[in-house]
Amino acid sequence: MAKSPAHKFGQIIGDVIEAAVEPLLAAFAAKHNLYVDKKGKRPARSGKKASWTDVYGNTHDLDFVLERGGSAERIGRPVAFIEVAWRRYTKHSRNKAQEIQGAILPLLLTHQTAAPFIGVIVAGVFTEGALTQLRSLGFKVLYFPHETVVAAFRAVGVNAAFDEQTPDAEFARKVRAWEKLTAKQQARVAGKLQAINVQSVNSFMAALERAVTRRVESVRVLPLHGTAKECGTLQQAIAFIEAYAEADGGRPIVRYEVQIRYSNGDKIEGQFTDREGAIQFLRSYQSSG
DSSP, X not given: OOOOHHHHHHHHHHHHHHHXXXXXXXXHHHXXXXXEEESSOOTTSSSSSEEEEOTTSOEEEESEEEEESOBTTBOOEEEEEEEEEEESSHHHHHHHHHHHHHHHHHHHHHXXXXXXXXXXXXXXXXXXXXXXXXXXXXXXXXXXXXHHHHHHHHTTTOOOOOOTTOOHHHHHHHHHXXXXXXXXXXXHHHHHHHHHTHHXXXXXXXXXXXXXXXXXXXXXXXXXXXXXXXXXXXXXXXXXXXXXXXXXXXBOOOOEEEXXXXXXXXXXXXXXXXXXXXXXXXXXXXXXX
């Protein structure tokens, strides 16, 4: 079944948005020795989609995943899940926000020992309520407002403005105008969109930088019957637990409470009934922080 001109033009806009951010993520990955998983062939997985499976066995197709230790032949440890979305009408924005969180949050739980960055790059018309909802759940949001998308296309003479009354014939003209452009002209639209939103882009990339380069700032270990011990590193925390005299005052240990604090403000906590569980928890973070 042939796609309608409206649907095709919407896909064109979506592709431009991805083209605006993909070079940024590629350069960031090269700088930090990360692998970018995205749509396309990859020997390490089947199919062309960047599909990741959550702890419940559900598969989610994502736009970009940054991996540490990954390669074309090997799946790495995820350090960032990033989704891209375009919506023209406010009535669709909240549903899209819910769709994004439904895909990312189970994966965040699945890979909680990596504590990955979760980001969303949205363009078009999104309500403040939809954006606030995402931010409240821990997402970093990069938003390209609708007027900046229209302005970016205008730079090459394509009118990207439309509404619910725009006829298919008009969409067909927009598609033809786009297809007449050279590859260099099409790439210019992505660059223009980036430039118009440069402050927002820089803020998003800075948040990603802080998440990927974060370091353990302190580790707090609290044996329930003792006093809290502040450790500077994961290894110091492990050594403290290994040496701790559990029979404190003749009373058996009830549990260990562990809190890891990172330089970017992230905080991860766990409670364990025995020292083996606490040590295993801390060791699982040694390769991620």
